[in-house]
Amino acid sequence: MAEKVGKPQKTHPGARRALTDVFPFGAAPLVILLLTLAAGAYLLFHPVRTSTADLTLWTFAAPHYEAYFEARNTFLKTRPGRSVDVQLVHGDAVTSRLRSAFWANTNVPDMVEVEITRAGSFFRGPAEDIGFVDLTPYLEKSGLMDSIVRTRLTPYSHRGRIYGLPHDVHPVMLAYRKDIFDELGIDASKLTTWDKFIEVGRRITRREGEEGTDAAHPPRYMINLSKKQAYSFEVLLFQRGGDYFDHQGRLTMDSDLALDTLRWYTRLIAGPQRIAADPDMFGQGWVTSVQDGYCLAFICPDWKSKSTELQIASMAGKMALMPLPAFEPGGRRTSTWGGTMLGITEKCPNKQLAWEFAKHLYFDPAELAERFRGTNILPPYRDAWENPAFHEPRPYWGGGSLPVTWVRTDPAEGHPVAGVWKAGNDGQRAVIEADANGLTVAGYHADGTDAWSGKGTLDAHGRLEATVFLASPRTDARGEPVNPLRRFVLKLTPAEGDKPAVLAGQMQWGQQLGTAYIGLADQVPPQHGSPFLEFAKGRMSKVVAACRTYYDRNGENGFEEFSRARLRAAAQEVRRQMQRNPF
Amino acid sequence: MATAKQRLRSGRAPYLFVLPFIVTFSIFGLYPIVKSLYLAFFVTAGPTSKTFAGLGNFTFLLSDPIFWKAARNTAVFALASVCLQLPLSLFLAVLLHERALRGRNAFRLAIFAPRLVGMVFVGVLFSLIFNARNGLLNVALEYFFGLPRTIEWLNQSSLIMPALILTALWMYVGFNMIYFLAALQAVDQTLYEAAMVDGANAWQRFWHVTLPGIKPVAVFVVVLSTIGSFQLFELPYIMLGNGPGPDDAGLTIVMYLYQNGFISGDLGYASTIGWTLAIGVLLLSLVQMRLSGTLKRGGGQ
Numbered sequence: 001m002a003e004k005v006g007k008p009q010k011t012h013p014g015a016r017r018a019l020t021d022v023f024p025f026g027a028a029p030l031v032i033l034l035l036t037l038a039a040g041a042y043l044l045f046h047p048v049r050t051s052t053a054d055l056t057l058w059t060f061a062a063p064h065y066e067a068y069f070e071a072r073n074t075f076l077k078t079r080p081g082r083s084v085d086v087q088l089v090h091g092d093a094v095t096s097r098l099r100s101a102f103w104a105n106t107n108v109p110d111m112v113e114v115e116i117t118r119a120g121s122f123f124r125g126p127a128e129d130i131g132f133v134d135l136t137p138y139l140e141k142s143g144l145m146d147s148i149v150r151t152r153l154t155p156y157s158h159r160g161r162i163y164g165l166p167h168d169v170h171p172v173m174l175a176y177r178k179d180i181f182d183e184l185g186i187d188a189s190k191l192t193t194w195d196k197f198i199e200v201g202r203r204i205t206r207r208e209g210e211e212g213t214d215a216a217h218p219p220r221y222m223i224n225l226s227k228k229q230a231y232s233f234e235v236l237l238f239q240r241g242g243d244y245f246d247h248q249g250r251l252t253m254d255s256d257l258a259l260d261t262l263r264w265y266t267r268l269i270a271g272p273q274r275i276a277a278d279p280d281m282f283g284q285g286w287v288t289s290v291q292d293g294y295c296l297a298f299i300c301p302d303w304k305s306k307s308t309e310l311q312i313a314s315m316a317g318k319m320a321l322m323p324l325p326a327f328e329p330g331g332r333r334t335s336t337w338g339g340t341m342l343g344i345t346e347k348c349p350n351k352q353l354a355w356e357f358a359k360h361l362y363f364d365p366a367e368l369a370e371r372f373r374g375t376n377i378l379p380p381y382r383d384a385w386e387n388p389a390f391h392e393p394r395p396y397w398g399g400g401s402l403p404v405t406w407v408r409t410d411p412a413e414g415h416p417v418a419g420v421w422k423a424g425n426d427g428q429r430a431v432i433e434a435d436a437n438g439l440t441v442a443g444y445h446a447d448g449t450d451a452w453s454g455k456g457t458l459d460a461h462g463r464l465e466a467t468v469f470l471a472s473p474r475t476d477a478r479g480e481p482v483n484p485l486r487r488f489v490l491k492l493t494p495a496e497g498d499k500p501a502v503l504a505g506q507m508q509w510g511q512q513l514g515t516a517y518i519g520l521a522d523q524v525p526p527q528h529g530s531p532f533l534e535f536a537k538g539r540m541s542k543v544v545a546a547c548r549t550y551y552d553r554n555g556e557n558g559f560e561e562f563s564r565a566r567l568r569a570a571a572q573e574v575r576r577q578m579q580r581n582p583f
Numbered sequence: 584m585a586t587a588k589q590r591l592r593s594g595r596a597p598y599l600f601v602l603p604f605i606v607t608f609s610i611f612g613l614y615p616i617v618k619s620l621y622l623a624f625f626v627t628a629g630p631t632s633k634t635f636a637g638l639g640n641f642t643f644l645l646s647d648p649i650f651w652k653a654a655r656n657t658a659v660f661a662l663a664s665v666c667l668q669l670p671l672s673l674f675l676a677v678l679l680h681e682r683a684l685r686g687r688n689a690f691r692l693a694i695f696a697p698r699l700v701g702m703v704f705v706g707v708l709f710s711l712i713f714n715a716r717n718g719l720l721n722v723a724l725e726y727f728f729g730l731p732r733t734i735e736w737l738n739q740s741s742l743i744m745p746a747l748i749l750t751a752l753w754m755y756v757g758f759n760m761i762y763f764l765a766a767l768q769a770v771d772q773t774l775y776e777a778a779m780v781d782g783a784n785a786w787q788r789f790w791h792v793t794l795p796g797i798k799p800v801a802v803f804v805v806v807l808s809t810i811g812s813f814q815l816f817e818l819p820y821i822m823l824g825n826g827p828g829p830d831d832a833g834l835t836i837v838m839y840l841y842q843n844g845f846i847s848g849d850l851g852y853a854s855t856i857g858w859t860l861a862i863g864v865l866l867l868s869l870v871q872m873r874l875s876g877t878l879k880r881g882g883g884q
Contacts, residue, residue, distance in 0.1 A: 284711065
């Protein structure tokens with residue numbers, strides 16, 4: 001066979017013959033063999049790089065990953081010679097890879113962030129086999145216990161031990177199209193109960209195929225609620241005080257409260273009186289439903305408010321947040337959706353260092369303030385909430401921003417920004433005074449009357465931030481002040497030669513998003529973890545979808561019976577699984 | 584010299600060549616297979632905990648309504664794959680085998696091309712196409728037939744399976760067509776000539792010459808598609824948002840296996856599901872080959 005190959009034979013007949021004597025299978029197999037040997041040799045001398053860092057942390061959320069990268073650097077500044085490796089791993093991969101790592105007892109990261117629904121599945125089996133460190137003694141020793149929102153420890157606790165630090169509080173509000181609400185004359189502050197909300201919803205909803213819905217009057221729904229999955233249903237169940245499991249891990253998903261909430265929810269999403277559509281809560285479907293005004297409101301936990309700002313940027317200024325309507329007057333105005341824990345694995349050789357890094361990530365007020373601006377996620381550490389970053393007006397939410405340029409006309413001695421500034425074309429002036437507590441900033445109209453005043457800071461990079469209140473804010477139809485708060489973010493260009501100093505940047509106003517979520521944090525209901533939580537959620541999704549289909553077809557006819565039977569059957573499936581578990 | 588060559592050819596060398604495969608297969612194939620069979624008899628949880636359950640997992644599985652739902656869904660999908668996909672593939676192959684067809688290479692490429700896209704991309708793409716409000720399909724149905732854009736392909740349990748089957752059809756028709764095309768090209772031309780001399784019409788030539796000629800390949804494609812269909816996982820997983828969809832309408836056996844093994848952390852039960860699937864597919868393939876007579880001729884060609 002080899003002899004048939006043309007050219008080489010002509011040029012080096014002797015060499016070829018010698019080769020085929022040693023290797024009689026022909027040229028092609030030889031090439032393959034050589035390639036294999038070369039590749040093998042390469043791999044042998046370039047082994048997969050394994051992390052040699054003192055700590056390895058896995059996180060599944062891209063915003064966390066970016067934030068932790070910075071936080072790691074500040075952490076390492078005070079610990080020379082130490083190293084930390086932060087790795088971004090997909091949410092599903094965290095679960096499966098971590099499970100495999102625990103099984104094989106190899107490549108286990110030192111620290112892992114796990115999503116709330118999945119966390120419980122790692123607390124299965126005998127307590128001594130659980131792969132996470134019991135953090136209870138660490139928390140007690142550090143004195144942090146009293147500053148943490150206690151309900152957030154619940155999902156990560158099992159059999160009296162705390163296996164994870166809570167990353168967040170995740171209070172829930174309703175985000176709504178403020179411009180359309182205003183146009184329709186809906187006053188969000190009056191929608192204090194779900195009854196009132198539904199009443200308005202019935203009035204303004206235009207369903208597909210209904211009289212009055214046409215090209216000029218496209219379909220429109222009051223709220224976006226899932227018809228196929230349980231994630232919006234459970235938010236409302238939690239709001240009423242229901243849950244999938246109780247504190248002892250017993251299944252409660254078929255309680256009377258859950259059944260009642262299920263029926264109430266089905267009537268919102270199905271039948272001729274429905275006020276909810278399901279264009280999806282994520283991705284393209286969700287974005288267009290907000291932009292087109294297809295759904296006027298959606299359930300918005302703190303983390304979702306950031307995805308809204310980023311993914312639906314075109315709606316800046318047109319959106320606003322309101323607390324959830326209560327189930328009864330004076331009742332709970334929030335709920336909770338999602339969560340993340342940080343755990344330290346038993347395999348970690350530097351547990352004390354890991355604990356210090358965990359504290360730095362989760363309980364360092366300066367870190368948390370900066371991260372809140374980037375993620376809108378409210379940390380469960382109360383001491384951090386006093387930072388001004390948590391109370392800034394956010395232009396996206398019912399606000400806006402204007403460019404600002406101030407030119408200094410009368411500098412004060414010895415301070416880069418103190419003095420009198422010409423603040424605008426209309427003759428406004430700004431006066432900045434510096435003292436030991438920081439900066440006092442005040443604005444005056446051309447006639448000398450007060451325009452606004454407040455406090456500010458100037459950092460080492462010449463960035464001036466000030467939060468001020470208007471002296472005479474505009475009022476709305478009800479006489480309530482509208483956006484009395486302003487925030488200046490200005491960059492200083494110092495005086496040079498005859499050029500005066502200039503502060504240029506933006507003035508922003510809008511809802512105080514952080515303040516709003518903080519106001520609801522204490523009402524956030526607990527969620528109980530369980531190894532069977534994800535399974536139970538899957539079963540509940542099935543019930544929600546089935547009830548919706550039934551109600552669309554049959555209305556009230558036999559619905560009470562059907563919904564009870566379906567919920568019972570789903571709970572039975574979960575109990576069957578739980579009974580199989582011998583641990 | 585010649586004898587030395589001969590000795591090498593018939594001696595140890597071939598074993599040396601297959602050795603890398605044997606080694607890697609033993610580590611990454613055989614060991615997991617044996618281990619999973621072992622695990623199928625345990626209830627497992629957590630990193631190291633397992634308790635012997637005997638046939639407990641298997642008896643639980645037999646009475647597990649969710650497993651049966653998954654099995655039913657998978658069977659429906661497999662049946663549709665074989666009954667819709669393969670005739671269509673064969674039809675396209677016959678069409679594109681025709682020499683008179685202009686630009687047939689371009690057609691072949693166009694029809695085969697979807698297979699070049701990864702399954703996950705196809706899943707993402709079709710979840711957008713099936714979107715109720717803005718999806719291409721509903722927009723087209725509205726444009727051509729005036730239907731309201733309310734058909735919730737991926738939200739309505741009765742529509743999920745058709746949506747999955749359509750997607751798989753788009754992806755695999757061209758792939759199977761290539762097998763048939765290759766088979767068609769291998770059919771002996773003299774048989775056609777003989778048939779024509781005997782006065783056979785086009786249909787008779789197809790029925791009595793083409794079909795028997797491509798039968799071994801057809802059986803191979805049927806068995807392969809059936810096995811492939813029973814392994815369905817990524818498509819529904821991506822299209823239905825990392826889950827089985829309403830009423831478990833998109834739950835497949837492998838997805839249920841994944842949920843049990845890697846989400847709930849019960850590798851024992853997941854192994855049981857895996858072995859049940861493997862045995863089921865094996866039996867099904869045997870039946871298919873027996874029915875088509877391939878086994879009698881010694882394992883096909």
